[in-house]
Structures are given as C-alpha cells and as structure tokens.
Amino acid sequence: MAELSSNFLYAAFILYLIATFLFGGSIKDKRGAEEKKQNKWAKLGIMITILGFASQIGYFNTRWIAAGHAPVSNLFEFTTFFGMMLVGAFILIYFLYKLPALGLFALPIALLIIAYASMFPTEISPLIPALQSDWLHIHVTTAAAGQSILAISFIAAIIYLVKSVDQSQSSKRTFWLEIIMYTLVSTIGFVIITSTFAAMDYKANFDWVDKHDELAKQEFNLPALVGPHEGELTDTERFEPLVNMPAIINAKKLNTVIWSMGIGLVLYGLIRLISRKRVAALIKPIVKNVNLNLLDEISYRSVLIGFPIFTLGALIFAMIWAQVAWTRFWGWDPKEVWALVTWLFYAAFLHLRMSKGWQGEKSAWLAVIGFAIMIFNLIFVNLVIAGLHSYA
Amino acid sequence: MDKKKRRLVSRTIILLLLGAALVFALYTNFTKEKNESLRKGSDAPNFVLTDMEGKEHMLSDYKGKGVFLNFWGTYCKPCEYEMPYMESQYKNYKDQGVEILAVNVGESDYAVNNFIAKHNLTFPVMIDNGSKVENAYRVDILPVTFLIDKKGEVVDIITGALTEESIQKHMERIKP
C-alpha cells in the first residue's frame, strides 16, 4: 500500500510537469492569452492538472490507509499536502478566471514544494499521543487549504510584478524581484544538491562538543563546508570543513543552507550569463498578454477566499484542539504565534486595500510578503525554532 | 448644537469604558501572582486537623485569640531554622492569647515525630495529609506563616525563615 502510494505521488509529479508545458504552449498561442478564450493547449493543460490532482489524492488516500491516520503528521507529509492543496486552489481559481498564465507559474511552484517535501524523511511515522485526535486532520487540512489559497494570491502577484516592473533600468523593484527569483532558484539548488548526495549515499560523521560542553555525534549528508564546534571528522576520504562553527549554531543546517544558496547562485549566475538579462526580464515576454487588472483581482480575490479559511483552520480549529490536547487554547508556542502573525499580516493587507486603496503593485508586493511569512512558518519555525509543533 | 453635545458625551463614556478595561487588564496582569495566593485582610479559611497527640484543632475555635499558622516540612532547612525560635516565643505568648499551629505538608508520622523529638516542640504540630489545608491556603513556598488575628482575619503572610526577633514582632501584631 505504501508503495502504491508513492507511485501515485510520482505520477502526480510527472502530470503536473506535463501540464506546466501545456500551459506554456497555451501562452504562445495568441488566442489563449486573453481572458475566457481558452485554447486547446489550455484545455488540455487543465485536464492534465486535474488528472495529476486526482493522482495525488490517490497518494493521500492510500497513504492514509497504510498509516492508519491522515498523512499530515510530519514535514514531508504536510509539505506534500500543502503542494496538493496549492494545485487544488489553482484549479478552483482557474475555473473562476480561466487564466492559463496562472498555471504556468502555479504548477512549477507546486512542483518545487513537492520536491522540497521529499527531501525530508518519508517513512510512515506513528502518532504520538498528543496527535491522536480527529482534530489532526480537521485542523491541518483546513489550515493548509487556507494557506494554499493565500499562496495563489502570491502567484498572481508574481505574474503581476514580472509584467509591471519596468526592466529597462535597474531599481529597487527589479532588485527585489530578482531576490524572489533567486530564492526560487535556490530551492531548486537545495533539491538538486540534497538528492544528488542522497543518491551517492554520502555520509560524513563528526564528533563535536555541544553548547553544554558535552561530546556529541552528528552525521552530515552533504560535504561539510562548515563543521560543528570543535568537530572531528571520523570518516576517511571525506571533505574537511573549511571552518568550524561556535556551539550555539547548528552547523549541519547552516551547511545545507550554504550549499543551497551556493548552488542557487551558480544556477542564477548561469542564467544571467547566458541570457544577459535579469531573470524576471527573461520571463517577462511570457506574460505580455496578461491583463494586469485581472491579475490584481485574482490576487485580491484569493486573499478574500483564503483568509476566512485560514482563520478557521489555523486559529479557531487550532485553538479548539489545543484546548483539548494541551489544556489551553493558546500558549504562545512559536507556531501558534506565527499563525497569528500571518493572520495579522493579511488583516493589515485587507485594511490597506479596502481603506487606503492599496491596489495593483503595492498590493502585489504585500502578497509576496504574506507568502514569505507562511513559508517562514512552514520551514523555519519547524526546523529552527523548536516548539510543540516540531514533530518532524 | 445639542446633537454635538450628545455625541461628545457618548464618546467620552465609550472612551472611559475602554480605558477602564485596559487599566483593568494591566492591573490584573500585574497582580496575577498575588492573586494566586491568599490576600491580606481576607478571612482565614477554616480547617480542622488532629495534632500528634491526638487532639483536634479547629481554627474557628481560636476566635478571640491570635493564631500563628506555620506551614513546614522536615526537609526544608529554613523551616528547621525557625522552629527553635517559634518554640521559645510560644512559651512567652501562649498565656497572652497567641497560639501556634504548625502544619506539616503531608509527611509521614515517623518523620514528624522524629522532628518534634529532635527540637522538643511543645506547640501543636499536625500533618495535612492530602494537602487539603495547603490547597485552601494556596501554599507554594515553604516555610510560610499566616498571621491570623482574633477576628479570624489574615493580617499578614510571611514566606521564608524568621528570626526570633521578627517572630516576636509578629506575635505582637496578632496579640488580642
């Protein structure tokens, strides 16, 4: 059953990839660029996307059966699920607005998220007592649904920015847009480097001294550019770290970050060298026929649709469950706080838009920041700030 | 004009209410720790415990007298430190209407009897099995002494070890 489940996931991955190219084709075809006039490419694209979504639901259900609980209990499972909901949200918004360009950006980002997820341990893990509740799937699925719809607003915003930011001269706006592009490229870098060394089964073990002055062991799965505090490499023929970190810094995680950013920089540099253009300028022609007003509206609509769902899942259901499992509905756990931060941010977004008239580009930048906060909560809070939620 | 005045009044009322709520929130937040314990000036919760000699003591029977109510444990150093002073002051104030009740926090008879013998204690010592009296007095840190006056009101709550001098001062405060 577990094997069947991962096959479904592979199939979904491939289908999303194909659909991306189909949406690419639909953009090239002039007729598809305008709203509502779907061409054959786009129709095929959305069909393949739905097929992929169905396949991923197959993955979800079979894994649920295999595990005996909803597969949303560790980072791999949750992040994959988030990718799936993102595709689901895209399908929903696509049927509202029929904009193929959205698929051309939403699907690669979903692919990136799923690829990123599979870098984490994928074995089926049992539920600790605190997680044994129906609220697990109620809370997690609703929260993820809300987040994924909010993520669509980010995708529409990215397209908006790619189109609207003037690339003829360099400015703050082009700079930040390139930062976004670089971040996406670095995620690819992370996936490439992690899976390459995992395929080689690279292991470098260290003895090191932790912050309590005690001897500890740590296994690196990437060549250690930076080593742990007073680290001694115990394996032979492994890369010696260039520098050792102080004890309060987690060298393994920092090493992974350095690798990802480095590979990202190489990839990004290559793109710039070959094309002699900013990445955003490079992809700008793809979106030249897209209507900015429509994108702005999609971005805003997604926030409007996603915000209530997010509130329900990530705050209200979360509080109800916390009251049952942890005796109090709110405990200022980092994950809780960041859900609140996300919520406050989108509340500010809505107020700025409704009362201050922040539309168009301003609103697009805000949507980007909102997504950055959610990703921060998903990744950074789980991996770096330890709290009650760091089960993975 | 009239309308304007009405509006000013309603705004003032709303702002005052909101301000009061904010002040209340701040106030309760900073007195939170104090609220956990018994308040000075409140009625001392009544209790009944049997001392090591088998005699029953009910707090309400001591109305008209001052009560020096001490919570302690054999394992608590500062508790042990103040015991001899309590004993000597007990001798002075017993006839002046101040009673000492020393409540042990649920240790074994064995431990408490040994302790009494070691320090030659003559005031009533009782064991609070099941922490009921401890709960009622919201005891947190040992030793803690509740000074109860003749009306049965808690005059003061003192945590930490007491010197002979301070015990004497406190006895004076609750002397009827």
Added chain:
Amino acid sequence: MNEVKCDCGHVNPFGTKICSKCGMVLGNEKENKLIDMRYEGSARRSQTYKKTIIDKIWNFFSSVKVGVTLIVIALVASAIGTILPQEMYIPSTATPAEHYELEYGWFGKVYYELGFHNLYSSWWYLIIIGMLGISLLIASIDRFFPLYRSLKKQGVTRHDGFMKRQRIYGVTKLDEQDIDLEDVKKRLKKQRYHIREESGNILAEKGRFSRWGPYVNHIGLIIFLIGALLRSVPGMYIDKVLWLREGETKEIPGTNGEYYLQNNGFTLEVYDKENKEDEQYSAAIDKTGTIAKTYQSDVTLYEAQRETIPGEKVDLNKLKDFKIKVNEPLKHDHYALYQVDYKLDELSTMAFNLINKKTEENYGSLKVDLNNPQKKYELNKGYSVDLISYFPDFEFDEKGQPRTISKIPNNPAFIFKMYTPDKPDGEVSFVAIKETVEPLGENTYKMAFNGVETKDVTALTVRKDLTLWILFTGGIIFMVGVVQGSYWNHRRIWIKRKNEEILISGHTNKNWHGIKRDIKHAIESTSLCEPSDQLEEEKSSTKGEVLNG
C-alpha cells in the same frame, strides 16, 4: 459645523464627498476621473469635529492608518517573542537570568534584559493589544452608522457626474426606437438583484448585507478580547496540577473540597514493531527509537457527601470511572482533568533481611513503607530493628551530614539500629541505595536489601475556564462576519434615461469580473451597449504609450 446642501436639495453632513441621495460629487472630488466610493463618500464621523481632547483621542483611534500601524506593531512584537523560547518553555529548574546567557550568549542576555523572555505578558504588549481593541471598536462605530444611513437613503436617480465617474460606465444612444427595459429588469431579478424604480430609472442592487461583514467580524473580535479580559476575574479560571500516586485518593485542587480523585493505575504504552498493528511504523521506530503510544490514567471521580472544612474526615460518593488520556480529558461540572505528565516507578516500599554478615543466616524480613515508615520492626524472636532516621530523598549536606531534600522517596536512606540476642545494645547501620556505612564501628549483622516495590505517579492538570464560551461565541461571530464580507459582494447597477440616451453604470466593492458578467447577461437580448471598464481603458492606454515609446 456647516452642512452641505446638494443641488438635488438633500442636506448632507459636513465632510460628505458624495451626496448620499443623488450621488452628485461634492467638494474637490470633482477633479478626479473616477470617484472614490469607499464608505459611499459619506462623512466619517470623526472627521467632522476636531475640537476637544476627547474628539482628538477619538479621531486617533478611528483612523485606519493608526489601526494598521497597531496591527503591524503587534505583528512585529509577536514575531520577536519567538526568536528565543519564552520563559514558560525553558526548563523549570533553570534561573532565567542565567539560562538565557548560558544558552544563547550575549544575545540571550540582551533578550532577557529587554524583558523579551516574557514578552506576551509585558505591559507594553498588553497596551498594544488593548489599543488595537479600542481602535477596532471606535473605527467601526465611526464608519458603520454613516455608511448604513447613506446606503439606506440612497436615491435611484443618480447625478450624471456620479454615473460617469463610476468604473463601469456606458452610454447607449437611442435612435428612433425605444428600448424596453422590462426584459433587463426581469433578467436582473433572476440574478437576484433587488430592483428599485423611479421615473423610468433603475437601481438594481444585491448583496448589500456583505457591507456589514467587517463590522460583524469586528464585534466578534471585541467579544473575543472581552473573554480574554474576563479570564483574570476571580473564579473564572483555574489552572492547577495534581500529582497522584497509584492507589492514592486526593482532593482535586481548585474545587474547594468538592471533588476527589483516585488513581487506579497509570499506563504508558509505546509503539512496538513486533506488534502486528504497529508493523507499518517499523522504519520510523528504528530511526527514532521509542515512540510513545498512550499515556493513560485510570481514575475514579468522587464527590464529597457534604460540604466540609479542609482537613475534616469526609465520606465520598463515587461519581464515575474514567480513563484519562491525552486528547481525552475527564470533564465534570465545568472542571476538566488532563493527562499532562507522569513519573514511572517511584519507589513505594523497600524490603530488607536482617542477616549475619559471615554466615549469611537470615533472622527475619521487614518491609518499609517509604511514605509511612514505622519506628520499630519486630523480626524473629529476639531480633528487632529500630528505624532511627529516615531520609526519603537523601543527600549529604555541606557539613557531611545526611539530610533529605524533599518528602518524595527518590533516593531513600535509613539509619537502622539492629537488636540481636548477642548484641543487645544494638548495632547502628546507615543504609542507602548501593551503599552501607557502619558509623560506629564494625558490625556483625547487616540489613541486606531484599527488593523494592514501585508505583507510577500521574500528573493531571485541573482546569476550569468559564470564559471559553465567550471566546467561542466571539470566534463564531468573527467567522460569520468575515465570511459575509468576503464571500458575498455588494453590487449595484444604475440605469438612467436621459433624453435620447440610456446611461448604465455599475459599482461593486469587489469582484469586478462578477458584476461585468451580470451586466452582460442582463442586457444580452437588448440593443444596449455593454458598458466598459474605465480603469481598464486607462491602463491599456498608458500601456500603449510605454510600448510606443
């Protein structure tokens, strides 16, 4: 203050931007191509008076700019609180002042010095949240009433300037033949528009109630905040911990002696890959090691038969048996008992044999109840043991004297005096775990260790929170309001006959896509021109310039 009289005769309050009756643009709004329809151009109350200090404070809280600034400050402050763990999450044994510096270096020290280790209960954080609450209420009061009034009073026939300056606007010239609007009306009705007519002009409106959404959700939030505030009122909230050994019955703290709980047994179960039903987890178990499956306390809840004073003997009535697990608290009469912690294998009894050190002959056994030891233990005839001293949680103090640091038998030690026929004065032996000391010289006899019995201890949190239903009500009202405001939208379509022309304009607070579709559908079968999106035209013309230039 001066009131503003419109050409149509309607008197508007000072500060009004658009006449609430006919829609004529008042004041300097006239120059803009499109009008700002926020709050219907009605005068926000706060802007009308700027006199007394009260009005100034009121205006401050009424401003959206202030509101958003407060939201952003709260957001940043909340985020800062997650950089390092809050005080409640550091080990309870640690002293915060030292802990932060020790664990996180100079940064930890600064963090602690600034009070960020207790950020969420700091006075300034509370003030920010409080001000946010005040702003919520005042901003809502200030906007709701004028908006309500102007939507209620809105006229059907709108000023040409108003129509022209709507984002969606179109003109159809009537050549000779008239256009029958009955069909348009029917179609609009079918789309669930509410139709009002006035001398041939039409106002079609739907979803006005979605405009109240923001105010409803603000009310929900205010109720939520009130609930949070009430928690500190005495009696509303109880948070206690009850440690209970197996077999023990204790009063439930916080219930004033009303309820008692007995622990019938505590179970800790872990996932076992040998077990058929846990097979699928074997990979994870291999990787992580032990993974807990269940923490469970089997308890019996009792009620005191009558009201008692603390310490008094009390008879109990059994209420129910229950298995408390994580996620399955025992609930009774506003109280809830949660499984939160445990301690396995606390020592409960210790058994010894009195033996001769050389011959190892046994002269009898004794068992010490570690929570209630005896003074004297009689063994075989002529043999007995006195317990001179007992230290449940033993250590040596700085002077090298044995002492106990708590009443819990974590590390028991004993001083025994052994009386035997050949040593009638007794021999003294100090016995602790894994060590025996004979302080008064070499003994003939010794207390040989003969096993222990242990008990598990469970820790339960006792909770009463009477504010929960208020918070829940607030949450529901918030959700209703936010859904009402987000999933519906307020659409209006004006159709006006003017000489030989028919003007159509439309406005919606969001989802322009939707209103365009509605209009298109309504005029489908007529010869009316489809109104255009003026914002779009504007954009495409500027876009053209960029492309050409």
